[in-house]
Amino acid sequence: MPGLSGRGSSIVGWGSALPDQVVTNADFQARLDTSDEWIRERTGIHERRWGGTTASLSITAASRALDMAGLTPGELDLVILSTATSDQTVPATSAVIAGELGYSCGTFDLDAACAGFTYAFVVGHSMLQAGLDNILIIGCDTLSNIIDKDDRSTAVLFADGAGALVLKATPGEACLRGWDLGIDTSALHLLWCNKGGYITMEGKEVFRKAVRATIDSANSALEQSKLTSDAIALFVPHQANKRIIDAAAQRLEIPEDRLAIVLDRTGNTSSASIPLALCEAADKGRISHGDHVLLAGFGAGMTWASMVVRWGNSKQ
Numbered sequence: 275m276p277g278l279s280g281r282g283s284s285i286v287g288w289g290s291a292l293p294d295q296v297v298t299n300a301d302f303q304a305r306l307d308t309s310d311e312w313i314r315e316r317t318g319i320h321e322r323r324w325g326g327t328t329a330s331l332s333i334t335a336a337s338r339a340l341d342m343a344g345l346t347p348g349e350l351d352l353v354i355l356s357t358a359t360s361d362q363t364v365p366a367t368s369a370v371i372a373g374e375l376g377y378s379c380g381t382f383d384l385d386a387a388c389a390g391f392t393y394a395f396v397v398g399h400s401m402l403q404a405g406l407d408n409i410l411i412i413g414c415d416t417l418s419n420i421i422d423k424d425d426r427s428t429a430v431l432f433a434d435g436a437g438a439l440v441l442k443a444t445p446g447e448a449c450l451r452g453w454d455l456g457i458d459t460s461a462l463h464l465l466w467c468n469k470g471g472y473i474t475m476e477g478k479e480v481f482r483k484a485v486r487a488t489i490d491s492a493n494s495a496l497e498q499s500k501l502t503s504d505a506i507a508l509f510v511p512h513q514a515n516k517r518i519i520d521a522a523a524q525r526l527e528i529p530e531d532r533l534a535i536v537l538d539r540t541g542n543t544s545s546a547s548i549p550l551a552l553c554e555a556a557d558k559g560r561i562s563h564g565d566h567v568l569l570a571g572f573g574a575g576m577t578w579a580s581m582v583v584r585w586g587n588s589k590q
């Protein structure tokens with residue numbers, strides 16, 4: 275079990291961004307062999323957003339998070355962008371974001387597929403423990419660029435978006451209470467995208483493994499944080515399929531009113547999915563200072579990543 279260091283930390287800003295273009299299930303029904311009813315029932319998705327670049331969506335989400343934190347980009351000590359859809363091979367998209375926002379601290383892209391945001395949070399938090407003070411974590415993907423829009427089995431699922439959090443060293447406890455990262459490489463082939471190609475997926479098998487990975491990883495993070503699921507104010511799972519979320523939540527004994535869901539309006543936005551759902555819940559006042567929030571992601575690899583964070587900031 276990884277240890278937790280004692281330096282105090284807080285989430286002091288958050289922000290998200292979605293492209294303007296809404297793609298509804300009816301849009302697919304009009305041109306593919308599918309239906310609104312099938313997509314809703316089998317996935318829980320009603321509509322999704324396509325458009326923008328990874329840099330542009332990230333910049334919007336990051337600017338909102340920085341504004342809320344009351345920080346200028348020049349005050350940042352580190353930026354981590356979690357993405358599997360960098361706009362170009364080099365430079366890293368985080369470098370393009372740096373150019374636009376005007377910071378010169380350390381910055382890099384991290385790729386752990388749809389589990390990436392949680393990986394980035396854990397890495398960023400460890401850098402706070404190592405002595406840095408202000409860290410920006412961005413999760414952004416533009417999956418509309420890597421799907422065959424005529425393939426009904428993937429086109430209806432994947433979409434674009436971004437979410438960002440600002441972590442700050444503060445007096446008191448660390449906001450990261452427990453975490454778990456891992457991979458099951460027997461699932462490597464189940465979800466794949468060659469460079470310049472389109473996503474291919476064995477949906478049924480991904481589904482089965484995703485439920486298991488979410489439950490096991492969430493339980494590991496809970497155990498490490500010495501909490502049980504009844505102490506969790508909000509569960510923010512990766513937004514891939516409502517049936518995966520419901521199966522995991524049921525096993526974790528977390529009721530619907532403590533679930534964060536944006537999937538119906540966003541589709542699967544990979545690295546952006548957890549921060550999009552978390553930001554919306556925070557904006558709606560569904561989490562309060564001191565609440566424990568459970569985040570659980572899974573993705574191609576099959577990677578997984580869960581963590582328990584204590585919500586709130588030193589200003590409250």
Ligand SMILES: CC(C)(COP(=O)(O)OP(=O)(O)OC[C@H]1O[C@@H](n2cnc3c(N)ncnc32)[C@H](O)[C@@H]1OP(=O)(O)O)[C@@H](O)C(=O)NCCC(=O)NCCS
Pocket residue numbers: 307308309312313316317388426427428430465475476477478479480481484514515518542572573574
């Ligand atoms: C993809 C997924 C929605 C399919 O749902 P499912 O209930 O497992 O459906 P099945 O795979 O049994 O497919 C049933 C049929 O629906 C068809 N189908 C697939 N997509 C369809 C669509 N958009 N509209 C209508 N039919 C569709 C399949 O071709 C299959 O037809 P067949 O029986 O003639 O071969 C589901 O498996 C899933 O969400 N898997 C996990 C995917 C995931 O989370 N990926 C991201 C990981 S980060």
